[in-house]
Amino acid sequence: MSDRLPFPWVPFPWVPFPDEFAARYRELGYWTGETFGDFLAAKAAAFGERVAVVDSEVRWSYRELDERATRIAASFVGLGIAPGDRVVVHLPNVAEFVAVVFGLFRAGALPVFALPSHRFAEISAFCSISGAVGYVIADSSRALADEVVAAVPSVRHVLIAADLAELPAGGPLPEVDASAVAFLQLSGGSTGVPKLIPRTHDDYLYSVRESAAICGLTPETVYLVALPAAHNFPMSSPGILGVLHAGGRVVMASAPSPDVVFPLIERERVTLTGVVPPLALQWMASPARAAHDLSSLKVLQVGGAKFVPEAAARVRPELGCELQQVFGMAEGLVNYTRSDDPEDVVIGSQGRPISPHDEIRVVAEDDVEVAPGEVGELLTRGPYTIRGYYRAVEHNAVAFTADGFYRTGDLVRVLPSGHLVVEGRAKDQINRGGEKIAAEEIENHLLAHPAVHDAAVVAIPDEFLGERTCAFVITTEPVAAPALRAFLRNRGLAAYKIPDRVETVEAFPHTGVGKTSRRDLRRALADTLRKAR
Ligand code: OOB
Numbered sequence: 001m002s003d004r005l006p007f008p009w010v011p012f013p014w015v016p017f018p019d020e021f022a023a024r025y026r027e028l029g030y031w032t033g034e035t036f037g038d039f040l041a042a043k044a045a046a047f048g049e050r051v052a053v054v055d056s057e058v059r060w061s062y063r064e065l066d067e068r069a070t071r072i073a074a075s076f077v078g079l080g081i082a083p084g085d086r087v088v089v090h091l092p093n094v095a096e097f098v099a100v101v102f103g104l105f106r107a108g109a110l111p112v113f114a115l116p117s118h119r120f121a122e123i124s125a126f127c128s129i130s131g132a133v134g135y136v137i138a139d140s141s142r143a144l145a146d147e148v149v150a151a152v153p154s155v156r157h158v159l160i161a162a163d164l165a166e167l168p169a170g171g172p173l174p175e176v177d178a179s180a181v182a183f184l185q186l187s188g189g190s191t192g193v194p195k196l197i198p199r200t201h202d203d204y205l206y207s208v209r210e211s212a213a214i215c216g217l218t219p220e221t222v223y224l225v226a227l228p229a230a231h232n233f234p235m236s237s238p239g240i241l242g243v244l245h246a247g248g249r250v251v252m253a254s255a256p257s258p259d260v261v262f263p264l265i266e267r268e269r270v271t272l273t274g275v276v277p278p279l280a281l282q283w284m285a286s287p288a289r290a291a292h293d294l295s296s297l298k299v300l301q302v303g304g305a306k307f308v309p310e311a312a313a314r315v316r317p318e319l320g321c322e323l324q325q326v327f328g329m330a331e332g333l334v335n336y337t338r339s340d341d342p343e344d345v346v347i348g349s350q351g352r353p354i355s356p357h358d359e360i361r362v363v364a365e366d367d368v369e370v371a372p373g374e375v376g377e378l379l380t381r382g383p384y385t386i387r388g389y390y391r392a393v394e395h396n397a398v399a400f401t402a403d404g405f406y407r408t409g410d411l412v413r414v415l416p417s418g419h420l421v422v423e424g425r426a427k428d429q430i431n432r433g434g435e436k437i438a439a440e441e442i443e444n445h446l447l448a449h450p451a452v453h454d455a456a457v458v459a460i461p462d463e464f465l466g467e468r469t470c471a472f473v474i475t476t477e478p479v480a481a482p483a484l485r486a487f488l489r490n491r492g493l494a495a496y497k498i499p500d501r502v503e504t505v506e507a508f509p510h511t512g513v514g515k516t517s518r519r520d521l522r523r524a525l526a527d528t529l530r531k532a533r
Pocket of ligand 1: 186187188232233237302303304305306307325326327328329330331334350408409410422425431434436
């Protein structure tokens, strides 16, 4: 495989679980040796003609989805895509997304999950970091694909999702190892270069089965995919995979707005969906609510960013359904409030871990555990939390402790019941309504402007999104904010990463130690903004 990895080459592209941990998770029955390919075959055998996935064009049964995935896998083999190869998947919320992803699993290739909002800057980074050989798109992003192919030599195939089931079939399909990496998920990130998250069949399917059980899924569950399907939350918490595990029905929404979602909930009798806090607010505020029968909806999951208690308390009275808070991360750990938790815990906490073997440490800056109930940084290790990012040896040394705990960068406190309350953040990231933005990544793009001498990107509080971005810049000549935004857009940055506010300043506040640390600057500027409100 190594001769296919152009840059940056490192001897161990991912960090496997240590043997003694892997053995323990197997003994506990958490890791079963089942691959995603086996998983879908088992579901097709159990639920054959039941509807598995629906979008505005198709309505596939479990049998049809299974057959399509196998056919698409054969196309990948026919194209010469080998086990272990990476393929960036960049699709909107369509049924074909599910078929393509399972097709890749069966071909032993690794999907790299891009979000629909990503543009050239992000896609080219995912392709080059992963050394992707293929890029799967819906036909609308052809122009982008041409740019990506020109920029990243490893990308040999641009594939239109809808054509995949028609290409010449190769064979046979390979044997796939459940302890191997199944796909690469995106990290919200806090560094200049995006980080990719290697998840194995074994670890991810454990989280899927447990999530389905915790959320009480049954064959009667109808799950609406309102968030981008490739994100970890709608993918597996319990999401698309949890619902397929239970034999329920997945309904793809082309957009999360009330005008699209409410008619779908009514027509498909949706019972469960997951949203980020701003969407929950938008749904609650929508006058269209009265015009649709939303009575089938039993549970609204909210996660991805902090859902404040005042808003959380409105869900049941205004939407007539239960609230479930979800605090998760693509790196692994997922917390849920449970249906039998007391109301104040459901409203006031972000849930407790999936597994009794999720290890939680809450520490101060010196890595020493704080007293019970005190706020500190959350560190975690467990049966479905990664031990390292993909090809990121240096970053892994700071993002993980020596004994393998992942430093989440989230500030939490633990209630006596074991539920976590998210109190803030210790990472250089902006959480813009659930969409994560690494400050350093935007700063690097700003610094590429010839007139920008220095840049610091910080979060500003926002009632609706929770946070928005503000870019502070020191320039060598005047640059208007719209021109700077246009510059970033032209660099192919996703729209959600374009700063909401740009402030030109003469100098950055002093850091005290004389040395300029952008991290300290960001903190100082964020403090100034907070006090100015
Ligand atoms: C989910 O995953 P990511 O990878 O996009 O982002 C993870 C980060 C967490 O470290 C935390 O900073 C924040 O998003 N977060 C929350 C939260 N849920 C996620 N912060 C406060 N309250 C919450 N409920 O966002 C994700 C993955 C799986 C399930 C749900 C969300």
